[in-house]
Amino acid sequence: xxxxxxxxxxxxxxxxxxxxxxxxxxxxxxxxxxxxxxxxxxxxxxxxxxxxxx
Numbered sequence: 642x643x644x645x646x647x648x649x650x651x652x653x654x655x656x657x658x659x660x661x662x663x664x665x666x667x668x669x670x671x672x673x674x675x676x677x678x679x680x681x682x683x684x685x686x687x688x689x690x691x692x693x694x695x
Contacts, residue, residue, distance in 0.1 A: 661682070665675040668685050678685055 661679060664670075664678055664682055664686065668674075668678075668689050670678055670685065674685070
């Protein structure tokens with residue numbers, strides 16, 4: 642009989658969610674932009690860094 646290995650990825654999901662919340666808060670995004678930030682997160686971070694670099 643083979644042993645079944647169970648992996649839990651809860652910490653990875655929590656880390657991703659915490660990073661997403663940080664991004665939404667740091668960039669002061671509205672709810673709509675916050676939802677888009679799930680997919681477009683690098684774009685918004687790039688804009689914020691470009692503004693800080695000026």
